[in-house]
Amino acid sequence: MNTMNPTVTSETGAGVVEDKVAPVKEERPAEAELEEGVTVGTPYSDDPKFKLRNVEVFYGESRAIKNISLDIARNEVIAFIGPSGCGKSTFLRCLNRMNDSIDICKVKGSLQLDDNDIYDPSRDVVELRARVGMVFQKPNPFPKSIYDNVAYGPRIHGLANRKSDLDDIVENSLRKAGLWNEVKDRLDATATGMSGGQQQRLCIARTIAVSPEVVLMDEPCSALDPIATAKVEELIAELSESYTIVIVTHSMQQAARVSHRTAYFHLGHLVEVNETNKVFTSPEHNMTESYITGRFG
């Protein structure tokens, strides 16, 4: 199954201490229990930033995403959760066409950002990705100075004409990412010398430097310690005031803490979307319940 999704990562669980781990269970609930294209809960919104309908993603012959329809509301934080290989990262990567770089990957269905087709062949992908930024699992700063990392995007997009404008953008972005005070005296230092948590916040600063409308986060905290994680989560809460944020996470507690709505994926289906508070206290679908309570997956 894992061949379906090239972005599969090892599963770390939800901060759960496993004293005695049972042998890996192969019997996940059968797909037969799921009806294609049926999502329980509240997948739609009155004010959608993304309007996604009947989305299917193929890797060659295999179908990784099976007829998913979902709205992502403006300025909401939505968390995608589900077992490894369930398609949540694949689905996330459709939102700014990151899957384009995979030859055998084909996306079908209607995907709209502010009522414009994301997959319109005439669309400028670079412009799209400036509007829909992405933060990855592992911090991936450029091997350049801290300043240049943040200034890179604004430079290539021509967002600043003067050095002072660029300085402002860099400072603002670093402030928003909660990093300014830690790095203001060493902006010329190389970014790769920073701690993991700082690097990840630098990547977030780099993402927001080009003033995106949406930030996609693919397990942004899985390589970070709890304090760095808390800082990133704090940042997500602040950013949600001005951005739409989609976060894929393996930490269910994280989803519970940071998101407004939670979407549960399973075997390429979107099983349930509901208010996060509801999902973690009384989910509607049995599979969601089994997954979040640690019964399979």
Next chain:
Amino acid sequence: MPHTKDETYGDHTSHAFNDELMELKAQFLKMGGLVEQQVENAVQALMDSDGHLADETRTRDREVDQMEMDLDEVATLIIARRQPTARDLRLVVSVIKMVADLERVGDEAKKIAKLALQLSEEGQAPRGYIEVRHISNHVLGMLHEALDSFARLDASQALRVKKEDKNVDAEYQAAARTLLTFMMEDTRNISRCMSLMWVLRALERVGDHACNIAENVIFMVEGEDVRHTSLEDMEKLVTQDNS
């Protein structure tokens, strides 16, 4: 601890988590059993004017208190270690609340035992014992049903407990009126009749705690908070789920 299998709370990937939830459930039911016994003994001591049994019942309340603290600790550790969600979370949260109810029932038993001791020394009240026996049977039945509905996770059974409360209230009112009549007939009865009145009051409270437990069971099963909800709405919720 052996790995026990439970349809609702078993089957976690982590066996230790299963065991902890099982332990929580088992300890709660054990505490419930002890509390039931306490109420029964207190009432029996009253009926038989058995000062010895009354004394023993008062002393055993310490066991109830200890169990309350033990259960709270188990529940707290589960939250700290496992960050339970959904039905597991509802179980843990409900147990924490229901434990408080059980402890209060224990206190009511202690109160009854104290009054029983008093009456065994002062001499029995002239009447009112039939009423006490009647209401105690009634509320003990409710308590038992509430604990049973917890063990089986049976929301319909819990709902039946809720419905019984009205009847207990009516019985309490009627019994209080009867006792009042005795007091008016002969003022020498007042002190002893008042003691029985307090017993009735304590028993009525036991019924209320049984109802609180039942509400928590409905919350555990249905995922909806039914406190301060009308019986009709509760019934709708429970039956719609069963159909």
